[in-house]
Structures are given as structure tokens and as C-alpha cells.
Amino acid sequence: RIRHYKWDVKYEYKSPDCVKKLAITINGRSPGPTILAQQGDTIIVELTNSLGMENLAIHWHGIRQIGTPWSDGTEGVTQCPILPGDTFSYRFVVDRPGTYMYHAHYGMQRQAGLYGSIRVSVPDGVSEPFAYDYDRSIILNDWYHKSTYEQAAGLSSDPFVWVGEPQSLLIQGKGRFNCSKLTTLNLEPGVCNATNPECSPYTLTVVPGKTYRLRLTSITALSALSFQIEGHNMTVVEADGHYVEPFTVKNIFIYSGETYSILVKAEQDPSRNYWMTTSVVSRNSTTPPGLAHFNYYPNHPQRSPPTDPPAGPLWDAVEPRLAQSLAIKARQGYIYPPPATSDRIIVFLNTQNKIDGYTRWSVNNVSFTLPETPYLIALKESRGNAQHLFDQKPPPEGYNFTSYDIYSVANNTNATKSDSIYRLKFNTTVDIILQNANTLTNNNSETHPWHLHGHDFWVLGYGEGKFDINSDPARYNLVDPIMKNTVPVHRYGWTALRFVADNPGAWAFHCHIESHLYMGMGVVFEEGIEKVGKLPSQNMGCGITKGFWKP
Ligand SMILES: O=C1O[C@H]([C@@H](O)CO)C(O)=C1O
Numbered sequence: 001r002i003r004h005y006k007w008d009v010k011y012e013y014k015s016p017d018c019v020k021k022l023a024i025t026i027n028g029r030s031p032g033p034t035i036l037a038q039q040g041d042t043i044i045v046e047l048t049n050s051l052g053m054e055n056l057a058i059h060w061h062g063i064r065q066i067g068t069p070w071s072d073g074t075e076g077v078t079q080c081p082i083l084p085g086d087t088f089s090y091r092f093v094v095d096r097p098g099t100y101m102y103h104a105h106y107g108m109q110r111q112a113g114l115y116g117s118i119r120v121s122v123p124d125g126v127s128e129p130f131a132y133d134y135d136r137s138i139i140l141n142d143w144y145h146k147s148t149y150e151q152a153a154g155l156s157s158d159p160f161v162w163v164g165e166p167q168s169l170l171i172q173g174k175g176r177f178n179c180s181k182l183t184t185l186n187l188e189p190g191v192c193n194a195t196n197p198e199c200s201p202y203t204l205t206v207v208p209g210k211t212y213r214l215r216l217t218s219i220t221a222l223s224a225l226s227f228q229i230e231g232h233n234m235t236v237v238e239a240d241g242h243y244v245e246p247f248t249v250k251n252i253f254i255y256s257g258e259t260y261s262i263l264v265k266a267e268q269d270p271s272r273n274y275w276m277t278t279s280v281v282s283r284n285s286t287t288p289p290g291l292a293h294f295n296y297y298p299n300h301p302q303r304s305p306p307t308d309p310p311a312g313p314l315w316d317a318v319e320p321r322l323a324q325s326l327a328i329k330a331r332q333g334y335i336y337p338p339p340a341t342s343d344r345i346i347v348f349l350n351t352q353n354k355i356d357g358y359t360r361w362s363v364n365n366v367s368f369t370l371p372e373t374p375y376l377i378a379l380k381e382s383r384g385n386a387q388h389l390f391d392q393k394p395p396p397e398g399y400n401f402t403s404y405d406i407y408s409v410a411n412n413t414n415a416t417k418s419d420s421i422y423r424l425k426f427n428t429t430v431d432i433i434l435q436n437a438n439t440l441t442n443n444n445s446e447t448h449p450w451h452l453h454g455h456d457f458w459v460l461g462y463g464e465g466k467f468d469i470n471s472d473p474a475r476y477n478l479v480d481p482i483m484k485n486t487v488p489v490h491r492y493g494w495t496a497l498r499f500v501a502d503n504p505g506a507w508a509f510h511c512h513i514e515s516h517l518y519m520g521m522g523v524v525f526e527e528g529i530e531k532v533g534k535l536p537s538q539n540m541g542c543g544i545t546k547g548f549w550k551p
Pocket of ligand 1: 516
């Protein structure tokens with residue numbers, strides 16, 4: 001079946017947390033429309049850029065784009081940006097059931113509000129390994145009052161201006177900023193309006209006794225989150241489109257770019273409402289929790305619960321977060337075991353660096369920059385000129401394991417910027433070890449959610465401290481590891497992944513924190529480029545392809 005959408009993308013004033021701000025909308029909405037599809041459907045999104053003065057690209061996060069690498073929507077990697085006024089047609093197949101998302105992948109545009117849910121159901125006649133009565137999508141997000149322009153300019157300035165903590169957390173696009181705190185930012189009357197219906201709390205109405213599948217998606221710019229429903233347990237059943245061996249928790253940790261399905265039964269006292277809350281973990285954040293109503297029918301949806309919202313977990317407790325990461329296993333009966341060995345092991349040391357006075361993030365001391373010609377085009381359509389279009393020197397496969405101290409501020413004066421890429425032999429098995437380290441601040445290491453385009457990977461293991469190639473692989477879970485497309489690397493820890501390079505194209509792999517990617521925290525993989533079909537001409541028009549057009 002073909003599902004055809006026509007989307008118009010523009011800036012509009014919105015008040016998602018009661019504070020009026022320019023937000024990017026799709027057909028007037030942020031979050032944008034939910035894509036509802038069935039496994040095997042073809043999705044066509046005809047996207048018109050009505051932003052007026054800004055380019056655009058949309059990434060379909062979690063969709064592998066098998067056979068359509070040009071529809072991945074990653075500006076600079078798989079396509080030229082969509083220019084103001086232009087219409088671009090994304091076409092791809094949703095080949096697996098599960099919970100996914102879409103969002104802007106141009107500059108730091110995602111955090112201006114361009115995002116939404118993708119929900120792919122199983123084909124008719126196929127049943128899922130768990131039961132529920134109702135299915136709902138909930139997107140968690142953080143929200144800044146400053147514009148993307150101010151933030152991006154600060155990040156690429158010397159002296160560096162950090163974006164800081166977000167002002168609000170949004171649950172399904174709604175939050176609530178305390179207007180009395182809006183003193184210095186903007187004093188125009190009407191800028192903060194606590195009675196604006198746009199920022200009335202999100203409510204999920206439940207029928208007593210019924211079970212709800214909540215598809216949680218985090219699309220935060222910065223924050224790692226905990227999500228909890230007062231007085232209710234939740235059973236985790238899906239992660240990034242893969243069934244999880246069920247486990248029950250009181251709160252779930254979710255990192256930017258991840259999705260989870262949880263089952264919640266409405267089995268508490270039905271005479272009242274309950275809080276759903278989300279709060280920041282892993283950063284000592286000033287951002288207040290986001291609040292929503294878990295509304296037992298027939299109570300009024302906007303009636304506040306009689307209790308105080310439950311406090312989330314302590315922001316700096318790493319143990320429970322690591323424990324959740326370790327608890328996520330593939331569901332019995334749905335295990336796709338990884339190949340027993342790999343052909344190549346690449347270690348990615350994550351560091352914060354100063355390069356020419358600018359604050360950057362690096363992988364193995366190389367900070368990523370995008371080339372003028374997107375890689376897919378450079379590799380496919382450069383007519384023999386690819387070597388001039390990006391740095392051909394292969395980027396490093398690891399770091400100096402013996403001498404590098406991950407617990408100290410690095411003296412990485414040798415760090416560089418580069419647009420070189422990792423070229424993977426087609427159909428080989430690749431292991432990636434994400435190694436965390438200290439930032440430029442003493443005694444500080446941050447959590448980074450890494451997202452891979454075009455593939456799912458097996459999560460083989462997590463550990464604390466420095467990964468040891470001689471002993472740690474013995475701890476890998478090769479029996480029932482979950483497959484995901486986004487995974488956290490915890491502070492001062494490592495995360496080991498395995499994937500098969502079987503999807504012809506050029507694929508980004510990066511930290512899903514918007515500012516960190518902007519500051520260079522990513523890499524690109526190429527595999528099987530010779531198997532990629534002819535690129536649609538709509539992907540071109542920048543870099544070397546500018547010269548292809550003849551009147
Ligand atoms: O990239 C970042 O920069 C700041 C800080 O390290 C320097 O101000 C921060 O918290 C980040 O995550």
C-alpha cells in the first residue's frame with residue numbers, strides 16, 4: 001500500500017510551554033502529523049519548504065532505507081538541502097513494524113520543532129507477542145526559548161557560548177514554563193501566557209481496567225530523560241523496533257533518538273487523575289520536570305491530580321541507568337543472533353576538544369565536518385572526481401590505548417577537523433566500541449546517545465572505565481542482544497556494538513545531541529556504493545553537481 005503525504009513546512013508562532021516563540025511546523029503543527037503505516041507500505045512525503053529563508057531536510061529515524069539511501073534525509077551526507085520554495089519527494093518502504101520518528105537533519109533545525117512519530121504496525125493476520133487494548137504515541141522533547149540561530153552562532157564562536165540547559169520539557173508537544181521567571185528574556189506583554197490552551201497539559205485518557213501500549217520517543221536536543229507515571233508500573237516490550245524480553249520498571253530512562261513501547265494497565269483508584277512526568281538525568285540541569293495527566297475516564301482531563309508530581313530519579317545516579325541498559329534483551333522467539341565474530345573492530349574515543357580556539361567534540365581526535373558535496377553524490381556522481389571532494393585519508397581506527405587517560409582533561413592539541421569517512425567492505429561484520437572520556441571540565445564525563453543511520457546494530461555490552469580489547473569481548477552478550485539504532489554511552493564507560501555492512505549507501509553515525517553533532521561528534525560510513533542505483537536528480541544541485549546543469 002502507498003501512503004501519500006503532502007507536507008508544508010514553515011515558521012509559525014507557537015507557545016508549546018506558554019512562551020511565544022517561532023517554531024517550525026508541518027501543516028501548522030509541531031509535533032508534526034504521525035505517520036501511521038503497516039509493514040511493507042511505501043511512504044511518500046512530498047515536502048514543500050516554505051521556511052522562506054532556510055534550507056531543509058528530514059530524516060526518517062529508524063527506517064533503514066534499504067535500496068533508497070537517497071531518501072535518508074541527511075543533508076550533506078545523502079542529499080543537498082531542500083531550498084526555500086522547493087518541493088522534495090521522499091519515498092521509502094517501512095519494512096519492519098515498530099516505533100520510529102522523523103525529524104529535521106539540517107543544521108540544528110530539529111530543535112526548532114520539526115519532528116513527529118512514525119508507527120508501523122504488523123501486517124494483517126500477524127500478532128504481536130503481547131496484548132494491549134489501545135496504542136498511543138508520546139514524544140518527549142526539551143525546549144529552548146532562544147532561536148536555533150543564536151544557539152548555533154554561540155557554539156561556533158570563540159569565545160564559545162554554550163546553549164545551556166533547556167527552559168522546558170515537553171510531553172507530546174506541551175510543557176509549562178513558569179511565567180514569573182520570564183524577567184530578563186523578553187518583556188513584551190503576552191509573550192508568556194499561562195492560560196494559552198496550547199500549553200495546557202497533555203492528557204492521556206484511560207479507561208479503568210484497560211491496558212495501554214505507550215510508544216515513547218525521545219527527540220530531545222540535549223537532555224537524557226526519565227519518564228514515570230505516578231502509581232503505575234510499566235512493562236518494557238519494544239525498543240527501536242525490536243521486541244524486548246519484558247521487564248517491569250517504575251521509571252524508564254530514555255535518551256535522545258531512542259523509542260520504547262511500554263505497557264501500562266489502568267488499575268489504580270479510578271476516581272482521580274495521576275501525573276505523568278519526565279525529568280532530566282545525567283546533567284545537573286535547571287530544567288523543571290515536564291508534567292502531563294494520566295486521566296482516568298470519566299474524570300475531567302484537566303483536573304490536577306491531588307498529589308504532588310513524583311520526583312524523578314537522582315540526576316547523577318549512574319547505576320540505575322546502566323542497570324536498565326543491561327536489562328534490555330531481545331525477546332525469546334524473536335532473537336536475531338549476531339555473527340559470532342567480526343571482520344573489523346573500530347574504537348571511537350569520544351572527547352571534547354579545543355581546535356584553533358573553538359570548542360569541538362571529536363572521535364579519535366578528529367572532529368567531523370560536512371563536505372560541500374554530499375557523500376552519496378560525491379561517491380556516485382562525481383564523474384571520477386571523488387578524491388577532490390572530501391579528505392581521502394582514512395580516519396583513525398582507535399586511539400592511543402596505553403597512554404590515554406580517560407579520567408583526565410585531555411591535552412589533545414593534535415586534534416583536527418576532517419570530512420574523511422570510514423569505508424566498509426560490503427557485507428562484512430563491524431564492531432564499534434564507543435569509549436567515553438573526560439570532557440574539558442575536570443571530573444566530568446557526559447552521556448552520549450549514538451545513532452546509526454541505515455542499520456540496526458546488536459548491543460553487545462556496556463562497561464565502566466576503559467574498554468580492554470583483551471578481556472572485555474569475553475563479556476559480550478552473543479546470545480540474546482537487543483538490536484537498536486540508538487544507544488547511550490554512559491559516563492566514563494564504553495558501549496560495544498556489532499552490525500553488518502549490508503546496506504549500500506553512505507550513512508551517518510553520530511551523537512544525537514543536537515549541539516554535539518553540530519560541534520563535530522559524528523562519523524560517516526560508506527559501504528557497497530557501487531551497488532547504489534541511480535540517484536534522483538532532486539538530491540543534487542549543490543557542491544559539484546551545481547556545474548552539471550546546462551541550459
Ligand atoms: O558541549 C558541551 O559544552 C558544555 C560544556 O562542556 C562547556 O561549556 C556542555 O555541557 C556540553 O555538553
